[in-house]
Amino acid sequence: MKELRGKAVADAHKAALAKKLEALATKQVVITLGILLVGDDKAAHMYAHFMEKTARTMGFAVDRRDLPAMATQAEVEAVIREWNAADTIYGVLPLMPMPAQIDSEYIVDLLSPDKDLDGLTTQSIGRVIRGKRGFWPCTPRACIAILDHYDIPVAGKEVVVVGRSQVVGKPVALMLLDRNATVTICHSRTADLAAKLKQADIVIAAVGKAHVIDGTMIKPGAVVIDVGINELDGHTVGDVNYASLDGIASAATPVPGGVGSVTTTILLEGLCEAYYARNVDC
Numbered sequence: 212m213k214e215l216r217g218k219a220v221a222d223a224h225k226a227a228l229a230k231k232l233e234a235l236a237t238k239q240v241v242i243t244l245g246i247l248l249v250g251d252d253k254a255a256h257m258y259a260h261f262m263e264k265t266a267r268t269m270g271f272a273v274d275r276r277d278l279p280a281m282a283t284q285a286e287v288e289a290v291i292r293e294w295n296a297a298d299t300i301y302g303v304l305p306l307m308p309m310p311a312q313i314d315s316e317y318i319v320d321l322l323s324p325d326k327d328l329d330g331l332t333t334q335s336i337g338r339v340i341r342g343k344r345g346f347w348p349c350t351p352r353a354c355i356a357i358l359d360h361y362d363i364p365v366a367g368k369e370v371v372v373v374g375r376s377q378v379v380g381k382p383v384a385l386m387l388l389d390r391n392a393t394v395t396i397c398h399s400r401t402a403d404l405a406a407k408l409k410q411a412d413i414v415i416a417a418v419g420k421a422h423v424i425d426g427t428m429i430k431p432g433a434v435v436i437d438v439g440i441n442e443l444d445g446h447t448v449g450d451v452n453y454a455s456l457d458g459i460a461s462a463a464t465p466v467p468g469g470v471g472s473v474t475t476t477i478l479l480e481g482l483c484e485a486y487y488a489r490n491v492d493c
């Protein structure tokens with residue numbers, strides 16, 4: 212079984228991005244990313260940390276705001292309104308989830324779609340579904356980037372997506388549909404998940420439960436993309452039992468080191484795009 216390592220994909224995308232940024236560096240352009248973290252969610256903290264580090268390494272500036280778990284709706288709103296109006300801010304990453312007292316859907320929809328790098332706003336989703344310019348969420352884009360990087364064809368293939376969340380399952384299914392795959396979306400009410408999975412040439416797992424999928428459920432030769440980031444016995448593991456795929460799947464992404472290691476770079480590509488979209492003359 213071939214290991215579809217995320218680092219190779221991220222490195223290839225970083226190299227292409229660095230080339231685009233070279234031209235800007237000579238002009239001393241500063242492109243700032245706004246990172247908004249509210250509360251104590253562990254996965255959100257992890258992602259914010261990787262994001263800030265990678266952005267700075269690539270030469271971007273970062274305006275990071277950490278608000279406490281007790282923050283009010285008005286405080287969170289104020290940051291988004293400030294960034295919408297700030298010319299130096301080209302993109303914003305509001306980390307999810309936000310604490311329960313915050314209406315995060317309302318907050319997100321305040322964000323200018325032009326700065327919505329993770330495709331979270333209603334406007335962004337509407338735009339991209341209609342094929343207009345806008346940002347798809349980064350995690351689905353990372354899945355597609357991995358398939359593309361390893362030359363795995365999608366057109367005409369049977370794809371099963373497990374999970375139907377706004378940020379992963381639904382958008383990845385639509386992106387694959389746009390690439391002419393035949394897509395089945397499964398979820399917690401799917402009657403016979405194993406039977407659906409057996410039909411799949413490509414499986415995208417976005418469930419959020421450790422090892423709910425294993426090799427016995429997979430069609431021989433299938434490709435498995437595991438989006439899940441879960442804790443099991445003190446280790447980070449995916450939704451798929453990776454070891455059990457050996458001798459069955461033809462290729463699979465590991466966790467960690469798979470999809471999650473590509474998303475940060477994909478978001479920064481969007482930040483660069485947002486700069487060029489606003490400065491067409493460059």
Ligand SMILES: NC(=O)C1=CN([C@@H]2O[C@H](COP(=O)(O)OP(=O)(O)OC[C@H]3O[C@@H](n4cnc5c(N)ncnc54)[C@H](OP(=O)(O)O)[C@@H]3O)[C@@H](O)[C@H]2O)C=CC1
Nearest residue numbers: 350374375376379398399417418419438439440470471474
């Ligand atoms: N690698 C990365 O960059 C990222 C990774 N993640 C990870 O991806 C995973 C999914 O995240 P997210 O989409 O936000 O999660 P959600 O909890 O929002 O969605 C999970 C989906 O899985 C479905 N589901 C739950 N249990 C089962 C089951 N037993 N069988 C079939 N389907 C099931 C749910 O169905 P229903 O709709 O019926 O409830 C739901 O649609 C998580 O582990 C998360 O940490 C998330 C973002 C980025």
Ligand SMILES: Nc1nc(=O)c2c([nH]1)NC[C@@H]1CN(c3ccc(C(=O)N[C@@H](CCC(=O)O)C(=O)O)cc3)C=[N+]21
Nearest residue numbers: 254255257258261305306307308329467468469471472
């Ligand atoms: N608006 C928003 N978008 C997100 O995409 C988002 C979010 N909010 N909130 C939190 C979750 C969680 N998440 C992670 C992604 C990667 C790792 C991770 O561990 N990544 C690498 C390692 C880090 C690296 O080297 O880049 C890996 O999987 O190997 C963890 C967590 C994104 N999320």
